[in-house]
Amino acid sequence: MAISRLGTPRQLRDPDYTPPLAQAIPLGVQHVLAMFVSNVTPAIIVAGAAGFGFGSNSPDFPELLYLIQMSMLFAGVATLLQTIGAGPVGARLPIVQGTSFAFIPIMIPLVAGKGVDALPVLFGGVLIGGLFHACLGFFIGRIRFALPPLVTGLVVTMIGLALVKVGIQYAAGGVPAIDQPEYGGLLNWSTALVVILVTLALKFFTRGMLSVSAVLIGILVGYVYALAMGVVTFEAIGTSWSRAAAFAPPVPFKYGFEFGFAAVAGFCLMAIVSAVETVGDVSGITKGGAGREATDREIAGATYADGLGTAIAGAFGGLPNTSFSQNVGLIAMTGVMSRHVVTIGALFLILCGLVPKVGAIIRTIPIEVLGGGVIVMFGMVVAAGVSMLADVNWNRRNMVIFAIALSVGLGLQLEPKAVQHLPDAAQVLMTSGLLPAALIAIVLNLLLPEELTEESTEEVSGGLAGKGAAR
Incomplete structure (x- = not known):
């Protein structure tokens, strides 16, 4: 029945096929729901490491909102580079781009406790690393031999292991401080556990949209629980909403640029790992959605778009982008290979990125609620690495x-x-x-x-x- 509405099996495997809008729009929004939380979480983690105040009355509140806003906006822009393309840039496949977790262990030492002063060096590294990443498209096929599953699986596992501490800290109440006696309290942990339990229940006992959006729904339920327990107040929500603008375009070179060796070297080296991950995602999309191997042009185009999307984001105060693996699984599950469906999702992300009030609402989510979500996500990163190591x-x-x-x-x-x-x-x-x-x-x-x-x-x-x- 679903195939008769959406198209023939042959059409569903065609990246250029456009389903009827009545189906294409929900499918596009579903892609956004599958990656939304993962996409904005790195910005919140980096802001927390830099020491930004998380309260709506904090002087750093606008900067925090801006980082969240840029995460959404340039995830959408980078996705459009993949789906629509421009010359050799873009695979012209249904590839969803989002803010990369892989770079967090590099970014945290760069910004730790330095506040806004650390951002010029950070975004200088993002810009140069993105340009270097794009250049890898010229010879990505030639360096794959040096990155077998033993190497890539180890790196992905290490990424997850580096992040699990952050997840536990968030679930316990944020980065521990001397004057934080409630850290690790029952209320904090109960809030995080609600998110985890709801996420697991939806992931394993439901299908379709509910299963795909399990983490997002788990966070929403945790948010309601936190609201009921008094962790979040309507006053705080109102303050956040009123302080955020209704519309705000990105500001080029907002924080300036400073090119530090550690930042540039770190982002360039991690770009190699990110490029290999993107190659794997492209291969997964073509195999799972179209039943064929990815072409050299698709792999090179995806790598160009990956790097160029990161460089553009860095110029406006956004974090590095990469292809999102969870959306690869979503394509395999739905069987819809249309790149135009993902384009609709990209436009929705761009719209959210231009409206700071969306970021303001995200910022009212208690750190314990995010902790429950990221424990699941970071654990899945480790599991993905172990899965890759199984091929060794x-x-x-x-x-x-x-x-x-x-x-x-x-x-x-x-x-x-x-x-x-x-x-x-x-x-x-x-x-x-x-x-x-x-x-x-x-x-x-x-x-x-x-x-x-x-x-x-x-x-x-x-x-x-x-x-x-x-x-």
């Missing part, structure tokens, strides 16, 4: 590479003072954990022979590998 041939060689890269990367995350004598820029890069782990994994994967001897591995694994092999 776990011989002795790969076990050693993974062990060393994970130990160094995670260890430097947990103990940043271990490199306190390095220059400031090097400290930022090293303590992210991601970059040293990725660099070690890439270099060892290229240099080590395909098979290590049994003796060379027994010393590392305590003989377990050898005993397992003997059995």
Whole structure:
């Protein structure tokens, strides 16, 4: 019945097919619902790390709203680059772009406690990193050999592990402070648990729109719970609404630019990882939606759009963009491959980004409610990395590479003072954990022979590998 309304199976697999508007608009909005929370969360995390005040009376309130606004606006702009395209830019496929979680471990050390003063360096890195990312489109196919599932799976897992601490802090009441006795209290945790339980119930016991929008609905239910418990007041909502403008265009070079080595190097190195993720998403879309492999032009075009969208966002005070994997799954589920459906979703995002009052309402969401949502999302990032690692041939060689890269990367995350004598820029890069782990994994994967001897591995694994092999 659904196919007869939307089109024939052949039409549904065609990216250029446009369903009737009565179906295309809900399908486009559904794409936005699937990624909306994930898209604005990085801006809130970065603002919190910078020390922005989260209350509506805070002097930083307009800056926080602006970051949220830019996250929505330039997710829409970057999505249009993918769906409509411009010359070689854009895959012209139903690819949804959004603010990337992958760069958060790089951004947090850059802005930690520095407030608005940290933003010029941050956006300088975003701009240069985006341009570098776009340049990868010229030879993305040639560097894929250096990024097998062992490397990409490790990096994605590390991204999730770097973020889970943020999720727990948010669920407990925000970044802990000396004068915050309610941190970790029952009210905080109960609010986060409501979000988690509702999200799980909808994800596993419903289908269609309810299942796809489980995180968003979970946050809405948590918001209502927080309102009932007095965590949110209608006065606060009214104040936020009144302080936000009805319409505000983006401001080019709003915070100025400063090009710091750590920021530029960090964003450029992470751009390589983001580009590979986009290649995977493009392949997933063409396989799941059209039953074919992605063409070289589609992969290159998607990479150009990925980087150019990030660079444009950086010029206006937006954070890095990347393709959103949850929307790849949505295409496979609905079977609708139309890029014009996603274009409708992009226009909706742009509209939200131009109306700061939308950001003002988002900002009234208590940090504990967001904590429940991001615990689920960040956990899924880790799970996605583990899923990628499942494709690895776990011989002795790969076990050693993974062990060393994970130990160094995670260890430097947990103990940043271990490199306190390095220059400031090097400290930022090293303590992210991601970059040293990725660099070690890439270099060892290229240099080590395909098979290590049994003796060379027994010393590392305590003989377990050898005993397992003997059995």
